[in-house]
Amino acid sequence: MRWFRKKSASTTKTIFGEYCATSSVHGVRYFSDPERTLCEKFWWIVMFLVSVGGCVKLIESTWLKWNLTPIVVNFENQPISVTEIPFPSFTICPPGKISKLMYNFAKEAKQIRNSGAHANAYGSEDCFSTEFE
Secondary structure: OHHHHHHHHHHHHHHHHHHHHHOOOOOHHHOOOOOOOHHHHHHHHHHHHHHHHHHHHHHHHHHHHHHHOOOOOOOOOOOOOHHHOOOOOOOOOOHHHOOHHHHOOHHHHHHHHHHOHHHHHHOOOOOOOOOOO
């Protein structure tokens, strides 16, 4: 039974060492680095645990704040639940599919405004009084 425990502990230590050596989590590679002193390893482990504890505390406080006072924007006279608010729909247009030559009417609007033809076409010169740049 002792042999199994020694073998299991050795395997666990090897796997943990490999994980620490190849991990991308900052500071974890120093846990099992053979070039580090015991004091440095202890320092990195403590700092890692303090960081994880700080993250857990911030997440917990944010979660509690959300549960106690959820953000609801409401223009109705009667309050409604957050779950009853519909999700807003939106459209994302990829910039690669829009041709500036086909949909940029600023040049044409400027020509119409400068030529005076808009007064005859629309009956008023106020239609194109804004600058199109």
